[in-house]
Amino acid sequence: MQSLPWKTIAMAAALLLQLSFLMEIVESSPSDKITELPGQPHVSFNQYSGYVTVDEKKQRALFYYFVEAEIDPVSKPLVIWLNGGPGCSSLGVGAFSENGPFRPSGDVLVKNEYSWNKEANMLYLETPIGVGFSYSADSSSYMSVDDKITARDNLVFLARWFIKFPQYKHRELFITGESYAGHYIPQLAELMIKFNKKEELFNLKGIALGNPVLDFATDFNSRAEYFWSHGLISDSTYKVFTTACNYSRYVGEYYRGSVSPMCSRVMSQVSRETSRFVDKYDVTLDVCIPSVLSQSKIISPQQVTVSLDVCVEDETVNYLNRKDVQKALHARLIGLNKWTVCSNILDYDMLNVEIPTISVVGLIIKAGIPVLVYSGDQDSVIPLIGSRSLVHKLSKELGLNTTTPYRVWFEGKQVGGWTQVYGNILSFATVRGASHEAPFSQPERSLVLFKSFLQSRPLPEIF
Numbered sequence: 288m289q290s291l292p293w294k295t296i297a298m299a300a301a302l303l304l305q306l307s308f309l310m311e312i313v314e315s316s317p318s319d320k321i322t323e324l325p326g327q328p329h330v331s332f333n334q335y336s337g338y339v340t341v342d343e344k345k346q347r348a349l350f351y352y353f354v355e356a357e358i359d360p361v362s363k364p365l366v367i368w369l370n371g372g373p374g375c376s377s378l379g380v381g382a383f384s385e386n387g388p389f390r391p392s393g394d395v396l397v398k399n400e401y402s403w404n405k406e407a408n409m410l411y412l413e414t415p416i417g418v419g420f421s422y423s424a425d426s427s428s429y430m431s432v433d434d435k436i437t438a439r440d441n442l443v444f445l446a447r448w449f450i451k452f453p454q455y456k457h458r459e460l461f462i463t464g465e466s467y468a469g470h471y472i473p474q475l476a477e478l479m480i481k482f483n484k485k486e487e488l489f490n491l492k493g494i495a496l497g498n499p500v501l502d503f504a505t506d507f508n509s510r511a512e513y514f515w516s517h518g519l520i521s522d523s524t525y526k527v528f529t530t531a532c533n534y535s536r537y538v539g540e541y542y543r544g545s546v547s548p549m550c551s552r553v554m555s556q557v558s559r560e561t562s563r564f565v566d567k568y569d570v571t572l573d574v575c576i577p578s579v580l581s582q583s584k585i586i587s588p589q590q591v592t593v594s595l596d597v598c599v600e601d602e603t604v605n606y607l608n609r610k611d612v613q614k615a616l617h618a619r620l621i622g623l624n625k626w627t628v629c630s631n632i633l634d635y636d637m638l639n640v641e642i643p644t645i646s647v648v649g650l651i652i653k654a655g656i657p658v659l660v661y662s663g664d665q666d667s668v669i670p671l672i673g674s675r676s677l678v679h680k681l682s683k684e685l686g687l688n689t690t691t692p693y694r695v696w697f698e699g700k701q702v703g704g705w706t707q708v709y710g711n712i713l714s715f716a717t718v719r720g721a722s723h724e725a726p727f728s729q730p731e732r733s734l735v736l737f738k739s740f741l742q743s744r745p746l747p748e749i750f
């Protein structure tokens with residue numbers, strides 16, 4: 288599953304060559320500064336957006352949106368945020384619906400009081416190529432994109448982004464994100480650690496993974512128990528969903544283009560009982576959530592066949608498709624006539640979902656970099672049950688003892704969730720009442736979690 292050592296060394300070497308060569312021809316920093324986004328309230332922090340070319344030959348360029356911290360950006364870390372899919376936009380989902388400074392509302396942007404730029408300089412990256420405003424002039428680049436290509440492009444992106452923003456080059460760096468970013472983030476961190484052995488470029492201080500795909504079988508099969516324990520399926524359906532055909536088997540068959548009659552039968556039984564009028568990303572939410580949040584559709588093929596478009600309003604999609612907004616963002620639509628939340632031109636190698644990344648998380652911890660795995664506890668797509676057991680198992684493998692026993696943490700006077708810490712380096716936390724997109728549905732609690740993570744401090748034990 289993992290590459291052979293000589294292969295990775297060769298790759299790292301090739302990457303170095305590529306980087307040192309390409310760094311010379313990178314365009315001298317054009318002004319990516321955003322004067323003002325249409326309809327935004329007055330703010331005192333700086334915003335930037337634009338492109339970083341990751342491959343001149345095929346003219347592949349990744350789009351970013353960078354928001355400096357509200358107060359004293361010089362003293363605050365740099366945090367990358369990545370959404371999953373694969374193929375969904377960190378700009379539309381992450382920045383404009385989850386933890387960015389603004390949320391679109393009609394013709395204007397309203398301030399998000401729990402924006403993560405209260406604590407950090409936030410860099411939202413639309414990745415891989417073909418997502419959002421990121422593009423390639425050569426459309427063959429959208430074919431067979433995989434985890435490897437994505438990790439490498441993300442690394443090249445950041446190395447070159449530092450050329451535009453040299454003041455951030457040695458800044459404390461954290462990588463955060465959710466869902467399929469459970470692949471992107473550990474894989475990017477691993478490349479950074481390798482790169483740093485040659486040249487100390489990335490001052491990586493931690494990674495945080497929200498409702499992440501870390502081990503396909505464990506994550507996907509915890510869905511059955513989650514459905515069952517939340518009353519979404521019956522005892523008898525639970526039984527066939529855990530014996531006759533489990534979810535990882537179904538997804539594997541689905542992506543190989545041959546769903547067996549047995550799995551097909553089991554899945555229709557499951558779908559019938561769970562109902563398409565329940566949001567699988569938050570089983571307690573009413574179904575009308577912006578389609579912008581349906582980002583994990585792709586890792587959840589059960590939903591792909593059911594078009595659930597009961598929401599008429601889609602403010603982010605409307606906003607990001609305005610010409611004046613695109614102009615203000617320095618964004619271009621290349622080979623597309625519309626910005627979409629999740630790409631429909633990207634052809635991602637979906638079988639990559641089966642690559643376990645929990646072992647990569649282990650390597651990152653061994654390199655001394657803290658990891659937080661957190662779960663919105665109302666999510667049935669990547670339920671807390673799977674994430675919690677994966678973290679626990681990893682702690683055992685690494686010989687990390689519990690340093691904070693399983694306990695509640697507080698936000699205000701209410702329980703914000705539960706947490707457990709191993710060896711003061713590997714943390715698990717739930718966000719109570721949160722969906723798959725925790726910062727969207729529980730912004731206050733998520734901000735408390737984020738702040739503790741950045742400061743390497745225990746979550747509030749009392750109020």
Ligand SMILES: *[C@@H]1O[C@H](CO)[C@@H](O)[C@H](O)[C@H]1NC(C)=O
Pocket residue numbers: 504508529532533534535536
């Ligand atoms: C899921 O099904 C596969 C194939 O039948 C099997 O190998 C695996 O052990 C099952 N996993 C669980 C958790 O039931």
Ligand SMILES: *[C@@H]1O[C@H](CO)[C@@H](O)[C@H](O)[C@H]1NC(C)=O
Pocket residue numbers: 686688
């Ligand atoms: C972990 O706990 C075990 C059992 O109490 C103990 O023997 C071991 O030394 C501890 N390891 C560390 C790293 O503290």
